[in-house]
Amino acid sequence: MNLSFKCRIAAALLCLGTAFIMGCATPQSADSVKLVTEDFMVPAVDPGIQLYVRNKRPEGMSQFTQDNIVLFVHGATYPAETSFDLKLNGISWMEYIANRGYDVYLVDVRGFGRSSRPPEMDQPAKNNAPIVGTNVAARDVGAAVDFIRKRRNVEKINLLAWSWGTRIMPTYTAGNNEKVNKLVLYAPSWVRSTKSLTDTGDSTLGAYRTVTVEAAKKRKGFGVPPEKQKDLMPESWFDAWADATFASDPWGAQQKPPVVRAPNGSAQESRDMAVSGKPPYDAAAIRVPTLLVVAEWDSDTPTYMAQTLFPQLVNAPYKRFVTIGEGTHSVIMEKNRMQLFREVQLFLDESIAAK
Numbered sequence: 001m002n003l004s005f006k007c008r009i010a011a012a013l014l015c016l017g018t019a020f021i022m023g024c025a026t027p028q029s030a031d032s033v034k035l036v037t038e039d040f041m042v043p044a045v046d047p048g049i050q051l052y053v054r055n056k057r058p059e060g061m062s063q064f065t066q067d068n069i070v071l072f073v074h075g076a077t078y079p080a081e082t083s084f085d086l087k088l089n090g091i092s093w094m095e096y097i098a099n100r101g102y103d104v105y106l107v108d109v110r111g112f113g114r115s116s117r118p119p120e121m122d123q124p125a126k127n128n129a130p131i132v133g134t135n136v137a138a139r140d141v142g143a144a145v146d147f148i149r150k151r152r153n154v155e156k157i158n159l160l161a162w163s164w165g166t167r168i169m170p171t172y173t174a175g176n177n178e179k180v181n182k183l184v185l186y187a188p189s190w191v192r193s194t195k196s197l198t199d200t201g202d203s204t205l206g207a208y209r210t211v212t213v214e215a216a217k218k219r220k221g222f223g224v225p226p227e228k229q230k231d232l233m234p235e236s237w238f239d240a241w242a243d244a245t246f247a248s249d250p251w252g253a254q255q256k257p258p259v260v261r262a263p264n265g266s267a268q269e270s271r272d273m274a275v276s277g278k279p280p281y282d283a284a285a286i287r288v289p290t291l292l293v294v295a296e297w298d299s300d301t302p303t304y305m306a307q308t309l310f311p312q313l314v315n316a317p318y319k320r321f322v323t324i325g326e327g328t329h330s331v332i333m334e335k336n337r338m339q340l341f342r343e344v345q346l347f348l349d350e351s352i353a354a355k
Contacts, residue, residue, distance in 0.1 A: 033099040034059040042147045044110060045139045052114035053144055054081060056094050057103040064103055066156035066181040070348065071148060072106040073141055075163030075187075076266040077211060079113025080106035082244040083162065083332060088237050093332060096341050097348070103152065107144040109137040109168070111208070111263040113248050118207075121261055125206030132263035134164075134280060138172040145172070145179055156181040158348060163187045163301060163329065164266045167280040174285035183290045184344055187298055187329050189280070190305035191273045205268050210252065210259040213242050220330055223299035228326065233334045241333055283312035290316045291347040293340060295327030320347060 036059050041050040072094065074080040084106050085094040098104045108115040111132045120128040141159075148157055158181045161169040166185040173180045217238065221229050245260060246252065252259040273280060290313050294306045306321060313319045322343045327336045 035095060035098050036061075040147070041114075042107075042143055044116075044143050049110050049116045049140075051110065051116070051140055051143060052079075052081075052108045053147065054085060054094075054106050055103065056085070056098040058098060058101060061101070061103060064152035064154060066154050067158075067351075068101060069103045069148060069152060069154060069157040069181075070097055070105065070160055071141075071144060071157055072104070072160050073137075073162070073165040073168055074106075074108065074112060075165055077262040078245050078260065079108045079248050081108070081113055082241060082248060086241055086244055086333070088240065088333060088337070093337075093341055097345065100345060100349070102348070105144065105148055107141060109140040111261075115140075117261075118263070120207040121263070123207070125208050125210075125264075128207035130205045130264035130268040131207045133265035133269055134167045134171050136265065137164075137168045138175075141168055141172045142176065145176075149179065155179065158182045158184070160184040160344070161186065162332070164189060166301070167266070167269075170283070170286055171281045173288060174281050177285075177287040180288045182348065183286065183288050184293070184347060185291065185306075185309075186293045186332070186340065186344070187301045188292050188294060188306040188309055189270075189301045190309045191277055191279055192270055193274070193304070194299075194302060205264045205271075208261045208263050209267070210255075210261055212257050212259055213246060214257070216242065216245075220328065222328070223297040224328060225297075231335065232326070232328070233330070237333055279312075283309060284314050286313055287315045288317070289347075290319045291322065291344065292320070293322045293324065293343060295324045295329065295331040295336075295340075297327060298329045298331075300329035 035056050038055045040053045040055070042053050044051050072080050072084045074083055085092045094104050094106060109132065110116050111118055111121060118131050120131050145157060149155065156179055159169045159173065161184065166188045169183060170185065173183055220233060220238065224232060246258045249260045252261055269280065292306045292310055294301070294303050303323065310319065310321050324331055324336055324339050327334055331337060331340050
């Protein structure tokens with residue numbers, strides 16, 4: 001990195017607009033469509049917990065339906081904002097969808113990004129058991145869904161999840177099919193038979209774990225043929241992501257080296273599932289159109305997970321399985337990211353009635 005880490009953190013914070021007014025709209029440009037951005041703090045079901053929700057949509061958009069509203073949720077380590085609304089080559093995934101006439105949201109569940117951090121995260125990790133499991137996160141997603149449904153006066157919205165989020169949103173959907181229009185699972189997670197890259201390997205997991213920039217950089221190369229690693233993700237893209245992501249944890253940004261804290265609830269669940277063989281949710285309870293997207297070299301949620309899940313979606317009105325070639329778990333930030341964007345957009349744009 002050419003600039004000092006502190007300078008880059010400051011630039012990332014400025015870029016992401018950390019000083020925001022709840023519900024205050026600001027116009028932004030992406031592609032050829034003028035977009036509006038709004039930031040909210042939404043109460044969780046549990047008292048005292050506030051959830052960060054961001055919205056982007058075309059300026060002047062006035063028609064909101066169950067077909068043109070999307071909510072993103074993140075994975076087990078990093079917040080939604082720096083994954084789905086990080087400009088790379090001039091555009092973020094959130095903007096890509098908004099440019100096509102959608103009302104797009106993201107949410108950080110508790111313990112991530114700008115959402116409330118449980119009090120256990122202010123103590124040494126070893127002092128408490130793993131926190132923020134999938135059921136807790138699904139309640140947080142439910143609070144965001146209900147906020148959006150009420151705001152736009154719609155019955156259903158589309159859900160788009162990545163990694164651990166692909167356990168959170170199906171868990172929510174299984175109990176709330178009437179509130180979900182379509183379900184997109186990018187890097188689907190299922191019962192694991194291989195080592196998790198997010199598991200520290202400690203015999204006993206604490207409340208949360210910490211991740212460094214170097215650890216994140218090392219992880220991104222897993223499973224990629226050596227001759228392909230250099231061109232898969234431009235260094236400038238990784239640096240932009242790292243600057244924004246490691247600025248998202250105020251306490252972590254002050255450590256040497258800087259870290260991001262991530263609740264360990266999902267890691268403990270992955271261990272428990274590997275022992276019991278019990279799936280994270282009942283796939284047969286999903287009764288909405290569902291898309292699974294996995295990248296060829298994903299070592300975090302390998303292809304076998306999606307292949308095992310897909311035939312169990314027996315009650316989805318229709319379902320689809322797409323593999324993106326030459327991509328990893330983070331294909332969202334790699335050279336083939338537009339393949340991911342286009343495949344998901346095709347699924348979102350299709351009329352359910354025509355199926």
